Amino acid sequence: MRSPVEKRSIVVNGHKTSVSLEAAFWNSMKEISDLRDMTLSELVGEIDRNRQQGNLSSAIRLFVLDYFKNRAAAALQPSRDGA
Template sequence: MKSPVVKRSIVVAGHKTSVSLEEAFWNGMKEISAARGMTLSELVGEIDGGRQQGNLSSAIRLFVLDYFRTRAVAASAHAQGKDESQRAASN
């Protein structure tokens, strides 16, 4: 899977900064910000404010990974619960 690095300027806490991320991460950020009803700048500001160390691009990548990993685990648990309830109903 090839995803080129794209550099974009974004305003974070009133300051313009450049962030370099692979296109897949930009797409993930757009999806997350839309789901939360916030702008991309607001989401990046939230991530920036919560990071302990490292650079902003790394913090964003970790945030996106954690977001989608959490969703995948929840979906798997939900599907597993459905399977168990269907088996119980058929017995």
């Protein structure tokens, strides 16, 4: 049985590193980086610079969770234009 975790090499802040994430997280990261008009490496670098503790894979998972939680909360907010 194939592991649901995919290990990929990525350049983060000029250094090559390996990150292990489930395919759903890789797909979400690609979606977020596309929406922000940045590369996946740039997004991971931003996450790496802003993480408080833990390993990079955990920081990425928490970032993705927070990103989609914020999007869901924003979608529940009434619009400001009264529509």
